[in-house]
Amino acid sequence: MEHYKKSLTVTLIINRVAMVMLILCIxxxxxxxxxxxxxxxxxxxxxQFTVCVYLAMIxxxxxxxxxxxxxxxxxxxxxxxxxxxxxxxxxxxxCFAVAGISLVMSxxxxxxxxxxxxxxxxxxxxxxxxxxFEQAVYLKEENDLTV
Numbered sequence: 001m002e003h004y005k006k007s008l009t010v011t012l013i014i015n016r017v018a019m020v021m022l023i024l025c026i027x028x029x030x031x032x033x034x035x036x037x038x039x040x041x042x043x044x045x046x047x048q049f050t051v052c053v054y055l056a057m058i059x060x061x062x063x064x065x066x067x068x069x070x071x072x073x074x075x076x077x078x079x080x081x082x083x084x085x086x087x088x089x090x091x092x093x094x095c096f097a098v099a100g101i102s103l104v105m106s107x108x109x110x111x112x113x114x115x116x117x118x119x120x121x122x123x124x125x126x127x128x129x130x131x132x133f134e135q136a137v138y139l140k141e142e143n144d145l146t147v
Contacts, residue, residue, distance in 0.1 A: 011071055033050045063094045066094075094123075
C-alpha cells in the first residue's frame with residue numbers, strides 16, 4: 001500500500017508540473033512557431049501553427065485539470081464514484097478535440113496526422129476506461145444496497 005501512495009503522489013506532482021509547463025508555454029507559442037518556420041524548408045505556416053496550438057491548449061488544459069481532480073479523488077479513496085466517470089468522459093472528449101485540431105493541422109504538416117492518431121487512440125482508451133468505471137460504480141452501488 002505504501003508503494004501505491006508514493007506512486008499516486010508522484011503522478012500528482014507530474015500532473016501539476018505539466019499544468020505549470022502548459023501555462024508557461026502559452027507566451028512561447030509564437031516563438032516556437034517562428035522557429036519552426038525558419039528551420040522548415042516548406043511554406044510558412046506560422047499563423048496556422050499558432051492557431052492550432054492555441055486551440056489544442058484549451059482541451060489539453062482541461063485534461064490536466066480534470067486529471068488533477070481524478071487523482072485527488074483516488075487519493076481520498078473515492079474511486080468508483082459518478083464524478084470520476086464524468087471526469088473520464090470529459091477527458092475522452094478533450095482527447096478527441098485535440099485529435100480533430102491536429103487533423104486540421106495535418107493539412108499543412110503530415111506529422112500532425114500522427115499526433116491526431118495518438119490522441120484519438122488515447123481518447124478511445126479513455127472511453128473504455130470510462131465504461132469500466134461506470135460499470136464498477138453500478139456494481140458498487142448494487143453491493144452497497146445488499147445487506
